[in-house]
Amino acid sequence: MTVKVTTTVNGRQVSGDVEPNTLLVEFVRENLGLTGTHVGCDTSQCGACTVHMDGKPIKSCTILAVQAEGHQVVTIEGIGAPGALHPMQAAFQENHGLQCGYCTPGMIMAGIGIVERNKGKTLSEETIRAELEGNICRCTGYHNIVKSIAAAARDM
Amino acid sequence: MYNFTYHRAGSVDSAAAKLAESGDGKLLAGGMTLLPTMKARLAQPSDLIDLNEIEGLKGITVSGGTVTIGAMTRHADVAASAEVAQAIPALAKLAGLIGDPAVRNRGTIGGSISNNDPSADYPAAVVGLGATVVTNKREIAGEDFFTGMFETALDEGEIVTAVRFPVPEKAAYFKFPNPASRYAVVGVMVASTSGGVRVAVTGAAPCVFRQSDMEKALSASFSADALAGITQDADGLNDDLHASAAYRANLVVVGAKRAVAEIA
Ligand SMILES: Cc1cc2nc3c(=O)[nH]c(=O)nc-3n(C[C@H](O)[C@H](O)[C@H](O)COP(=O)(O)OP(=O)(O)OC[C@H]3O[C@@H](n4cnc5c(N)ncnc54)[C@H](O)[C@@H]3O)c2cc1C
Ligand code: FES
Ligand code: FES
Numbered sequence: 001m002t003v004k005v006t007t008t009v010n011g012r013q014v015s016g017d018v019e020p021n022t023l024l025v026e027f028v029r030e031n032l033g034l035t036g037t038h039v040g041c042d043t044s045q046c047g048a049c050t051v052h053m054d055g056k057p058i059k060s061c062t063i064l065a066v067q068a069e070g071h072q073v074v075t076i077e078g079i080g081a082p083g084a085l086h087p088m089q090a091a092f093q094e095n096h097g098l099q100c101g102y103c104t105p106g107m108i109m110a111g112i113g114i115v116e117r118n119k120g121k122t123l124s125e126e127t128i129r130a131e132l133e134g135n136i137c138r139c140t141g142y143h144n145i146v147k148s149i150a151a152a153a154r155d156m
Numbered sequence: 157m158y159n160f161t162y163h164r165a166g167s168v169d170s171a172a173a174k175l176a177e178s179g180d181g182k183l184l185a186g187g188m189t190l191l192p193t194m195k196a197r198l199a200q201p202s203d204l205i206d207l208n209e210i211e212g213l214k215g216i217t218v219s220g221g222t223v224t225i226g227a228m229t230r231h232a233d234v235a236a237s238a239e240v241a242q243a244i245p246a247l248a249k250l251a252g253l254i255g256d257p258a259v260r261n262r263g264t265i266g267g268s269i270s271n272n273d274p275s276a277d278y279p280a281a282v283v284g285l286g287a288t289v290v291t292n293k294r295e296i297a298g299e300d301f302f303t304g305m306f307e308t309a310l311d312e313g314e315i316v317t318a319v320r321f322p323v324p325e326k327a328a329y330f331k332f333p334n335p336a337s338r339y340a341v342v343g344v345m346v347a348s349t350s351g352g353v354r355v356a357v358t359g360a361a362p363c364v365f366r367q368s369d370m371e372k373a374l375s376a377s378f379s380a381d382a383l384a385g386i387t388q389d390a391d392g393l394n395d396d397l398h399a400s401a402a403y404r405a406n407l408v409v410v411g412a413k414r415a416v417a418e419i420a
Binding site for chain 2: 020047050057058059113133
């Protein structure tokens with residue numbers, strides 16, 4: 001039996017009928033067509049599926065779509081636009097913070113969380129590396145990802 | 157994952173009622189363990205009763221020498237709490253070492269202790285600090301709560317509502333994380349409390365345990381030197397691809413010494 005979900009995604013109210021076992025990542029990709037959020041491991045380890053719920057990074061493969069009811073979800077599509085990139089997106093572009101790009105949406109959403117959690121403190125490379133623990137880059141391109149987040153921290 | 161019927165509970169009583177009515181229902185807290193288990197088709201609950209919208213289960217209060225943490229309080233909120241950091245810094249640190257930031261934004265103390273993973277961090281805090289687990293039916297002393305691997309003293313249909321931690325004189329937590337999963341290969345909570353010295357070990361054995369030899373030695377003299385002659389028996393400790401029982405036994409001693417050195 002399907003359930004109706006009504007939630008706010010990227011500032012827009014959306015709704016859809018889903019099976020209870022539909023994951024949030026399936027809802028945003030398949031029902032809403034927002035395919036910027038990727039599925040990597042599907043086991044809560046890699047962070048490719050990271051979105052923000054109520055302003056905090058979460059793994060959208062480990063939450064049910066029905067649990068977003070009444071909450072604010074922001075995906076990679078919601079933070080900037082071509083020509084008006086979010087400072088984190090711009091920093092990834094300028095610092096070559098990606099290789100194949102598969103992990104990048106999740107890295108950017110996690111990166112924004114890192115900068116926001118550490119507002120008012122100096123964001124050391126060590127902190128960035130530690131807080132990226134839940135995001136895995138299969139191209140192993142961590143150096144430029146860390147540089148990108150450090151650069152964005154100065155502009156956010 | 158197999159399908160199920162979803163219920164959003166508005167109160168603990170209605171969650172308990174829905175749980176009792178359902179054939180094989182399960183409570184859904186942070187979902188950080190339950191949903192992966194269901195995705196892997198290792199569990200097939202008939203119903204999920206979601207506790208996330210029950211406001212009364214969230215939050216931290218510090219008063220009268222006690223830190224009370226609601227069952228649905230996220231690891232990130234315990235880690236970031238200035239009040240917890242002030243009253244029991246070791247507890248804030250422990251919460252901040254669980255998994256990664258996204259896991260900490262969803263995972264809850266109630267879900268963690270109810271699940272009682274042998275490598276979970278919170279059991280070391282609950283036992284090591286002499287906490288009390290509060291449920292919708294009764295209060296359970298922390299050390300009676302964890303009964304075995306993935307087993308607790310909770311009855312069928314019983315819901316954890318909060319955990320009460322008495323503020324210790326001093327406490328420190330050592331964790332040796334698995335480099336891949338971040339779960340504790342070994343975690344040791346050492347605390348000097350009004351009820352005496354407590355040393356609780358997680359990760360090393362199938363269930364959290366108190367290390368009584370260390371407790372005795374530290375009661376006589378609270379210093380890392382007091383642990384000099386103490387060894388941990390490797391018998392019965394976990395032995396797997398992550399670490400042998402002998403390695404874990406050694407880590408228990410190293411961890412306890414480091415924790416004591418931090419606060420002695
Ligand atoms: C990538 C990753 C890394 C992790 N690393 C660590 C780590 O380093 N250390 C660590 O300790 N943990 C770790 N965890 C586990 C994490 O802490 C989970 O949050 C925790 O194990 C389960 O809590 P939950 O709130 O997500 O509960 P859920 O998964 O929702 O529930 C777990 C179980 O508890 C039951 N339950 C939930 N709430 C209650 C309640 N109030 N009363 C009674 N029963 C209840 C549920 O029915 C279920 O059976 C990790 C998890 C992931 C995915
Ligand atoms: S796809 Fe969600 S954490 Fe990997
Ligand atoms: S850039 Fe390829 S997975 Fe990270």
